[in-house]
Amino acid sequence: AQSVTQLDSQVPVFEEAPVELRCNYSSSVSVYLFWYVQYPNQGLQLLLKYLSGSTLVKGINGFEAEFNKSQTSFHLRKPSVHISDTAEYFCAVLSGGSYIPTFGRGTSLIVHP
Amino acid sequence: NAGVTQTPKFQVLKTGQSMTLQCAQDMNHNSMYWYRQDPGMGLRLIYYSASEGTTDKGEVPNGYNVSRLNKREFSLRLESAAPSQTSVYFCASTLTSRATDEQFFGPGTRLTVL
Numbered sequence: 079a080q081s082v083t084q085l086d087s088q089v090p091v092f093e094e095a096p097v098e099l100r101c102n103y104s105s106s107v108s109v110y111l112f113w114y115v116q117y118p119n120q121g122l123q124l125l126l127k128y129l130s131g132s133t134l135v136k137g138i139n140g141f142e143a144e145f146n147k148s149q150t151s152f153h154l155r156k157p158s159v160h161i162s163d164t165a166e167y168f169c170a171v172l173s174g175g176s177y178i179p180t181f182g183r184g185t186s187l188i189v190h191p
Numbered sequence: 192n193a194g195v196t197q198t199p200k201f202q203v204l205k206t207g208q209s210m211t212l213q214c215a216q217d218m219n220h221n222s223m224y225w226y227r228q229d230p231g232m233g234l235r236l237i238y239y240s241a242s243e244g245t246t247d248k249g250e251v252p253n254g255y256n257v258s259r260l261n262k263r264e265f266s267l268r269l270e271s272a273a274p275s276q277t278s279v280y281f282c283a284s285t286l287t288s289r290a291t292d293e294q295f296f297g298p299g300t301r302l303t304v305l
Contacts, residue, residue, distance in 0.1 A: 087231065110290050121195070121281055121296030122234075129291050168233060172290045177222075177241075178249070179294065183233040 080105045080173045084182035092190050093161055099154040099185045101143075101169035110172040111152040112179060113143055117165045125167070128152060139163070164189045192217050195297035197282050203303045204272045212267040212300050214282030222285045223265035224294070225249075225257060227278040234281065240265055241288045272304045 085100040103109060110129050114122040126137025133145040143154045152169060166186050170179040198213045216223065221242045226234040236249030238257040246257050254276060256268045265284075269276060280300045285292040 112293075114294075119298075121298045122283075122294070123296065124293045127291075127293065175290070177285075177288045177290045177292070178224075178236060178239065181234040183231055 080109070080171050080176065080180045082169050082171045082180055082182040084167075084169055084185050086185050087183065088186045088188065090188045090190060091159055094158050096157050097155065097159050097163075097187065099167050099169075099187065101152045101154065101182060103150050103152065103169075103171040105150075105171060105173035107174050111143075111145060112170040112172075113137065113141070113152075113154050114168045114170060114181075115139075115165050116168065116184075122168060125154070159187070159189050161189050161191060163187060194218065195282055195284055195295050197280075197297035197300050199300060200298065201301045203305065204269075205305050206273060208272050209268065209270050210272065210302075211269075212280055212282075212302075213264070214266065214297060215264045216282075216284040216295070217263065218284065218286070218295065219262070220284035220286050220295070221262070222288045222292075223259065224283040224285075225255075225265070225267045226281045226283065227251065227276075228281060228299075229278050237267065237280075272302075274304045276302065277304045278302060 081104045112127045113125040116122045128145045169182040195216045224239040225237040240259040243262045282297040283294045
């Protein structure tokens, strides 16, 4: 069975500060990992994904995430956030031959001026 | 390309009423999905369709039915709405049913059941 935990429900941060949104997954087999972003009143869109290869994955809008197998984590980072990054961020995991992702509960990133 | 479209955007129902949420995609995708999003719960899968002509239950199918009308369209029906079905509903699609495929989401339908 696959599961994903987003440790923070809300992360407030000031503009131009760095941010890390945490995601831990549970799976006994190899995994695919995704981060999606949901801007206010919109659907989700893909930020980045880890399928295989390099553990550091770069996505859109300056975000990156690092796959850490030993810690079963896939934390999302950005070195300097903008007001426009205010959104809900979802981590998702796929494993065991399933093509249906399991989504985390989401982390609300709030960027203050 | 419009991507994934959903209608209506907003809906208010009374308990016991029925309605159908419509979803269409113009990306020639094979697989389609219905999720509901509740505060603090993330996205939960209601039903999915791996390909035209097939549908399967997800995590929370009770109280819902679906129809994969053709390759483009996947509708979600509430036969007798209940307040517990107040939620935001998202339709999504993927090119295939491979695990590596990105999900493309519609803008959502905000449903309130009184």
